């Protein structure tokens with residue numbers, strides 16, 4: 001890289017870093033736009049910090065900078081895990097934050113009503129979407145409506161063949177590349193998961209898998225890749241700062257990132273058209289939701305699905321449903337391919353399926369389901385810290401008072417590695433869930449890593465179906481596949497920046513013998 005480019009990259013990093021700390025306050029209730037005063041105030045009040053009785057590093061009484069540093073470099077998961085290993089299940093990583101890796105607390109935080117509230121997010125799209133709704137009543141109504149289209153039954157009835165077709169195409173593309181070289185499965189799973197969630201949300205396919213080679217020219221695919229990051233930026237920085245960033249950093253990528261959520265939001269009109277068309281030939285998830293509401297005799301729900309709601313939820317589904325599923329699939333493939341005997345057994349299990357197998361058949365396969373369950377436990381894309389704010393009069397954890405206003409973060413990454421809950425917790429053991437029925441419910445839910453209580457993952461049935469179909473089709477079609485040359489365990493270390501992703505950013509696989517080191 002030229003000296004000029006290095007300078008530009010440094011300046012960009014410095015700008016982001018400065019804005020992050022100066023513009024964004026650090027209190028959980030501190031909106032974007034709060035100023036440096038919040039940091040200074042926290043520094044001074046560190047001596048009287050009302051969480052000083054919670055174990056944690058000395059600096060966390062005074063500043064959030066260390067946590068923010070780890071957030072920026074991407075190793076927040078490992079940093080949090082290290083804190084829990086050193087200080088125990090209850091830790092203070094920042095002046096106003098308590099992190100817990102205690103399963104009992106996890107249950108309490110996510111299941112008790114009215115004590116822990118979702119953190120307020122600034123309005124990124126014109127209407128709040130499910131994930132950002134904080135009012136429990138509003139959330140309940142919206143959730144009931146959306147969940148109707150996302151049950152396993154509805155998905156199997158209306159979408160399974162279409163999802164399977166996308167998966168088959170992705171596996172064909174991977175096979176095509178891997179036969180003569182290497183295929184980066186991470187990239188293909190991302191395009192496939194984006195195609196699936198777009199098809200379901202809009203009611204028509206943008207055929208991104210077909211256009212994958214032209215990806216640089218595809219405005220929408222680019223926007224999809226950036227939409228999560230774009231939303232995170234809008235959460236961190238107020239509009240004028242983003243406009244200034246666009247002005248001082250006139251690079252196409254910067255513009256693409258900042259504009260991504262607007263572009264995706266604008267495309268929501270396609271979903272609305274297909275939903276509102278009389279006898280639409282292109283129904284989408286929202287049509288399913290209304291049809292299911294009609295069947296349940298709750299046709300009045302129609303009025304709650306306004307155009308703005310549909311646009312916001314489409315944007316949310318695209319963010320929540322693509323990266324999470326794609327990265328999860330990448331870890332499943334990696335875990336199996338790095339263990340040749342496991343790979344052979346799984347290949348044999350899925351090879352024995354009839355050609356016209358369906359998702360119901362897959363539920364009966366012990367090894368396939370064991371591999372998916374164990375991959376979710378160790379590498380779930382849902383294992384980033386989940387935040388809530390304590391309201392009312394506060395709570396008590398392990399006899400330690402946690403005052404109202406504190407942000408509590410539950411951390412399943414550490415729980416899933418806790419030897420007391422999962423013996424030899426760091427080891428991948430595909431038989432761990434063989435006797436799942438004997439396993440306590442709490443343990444099973446922690447391992448599944450789709451959240452808990454009323455705010456758990458509303459897309460869990462879709463995600464699980466995609467994981468089953470894709471894993472089965474991949475190991476049926478790609479018999480003998482191995483990890484590509486140069487793939488190391490270090491490259492697959494989990495990183496967190498908005499979303500969880502492998503540190504190396506890719507997972508190459510190959511079917512060519514001589515390429516394997």
Ligand code: HEM
Pocket residue numbers: 130131132143150316317320321322324325328380381382383386387449450451452454455456457458459460462463
């Ligand atoms: C392997 C894939 C996935 C994983 C690991 C995952 C994980 C999670 C987790 C842990 C939560 C709870 C977060 C919290 O407590 O704050 C969540 C919420 C959510 N997920 Fe997923 N998810 C996945 C796939 C999907 C898909 C495919 C969709 C799209 C339909 C989706 C939509 C959502 C939404 C809308 C919420 C917010 C629910 C609410 O607040 O009521 N997720 N997800």
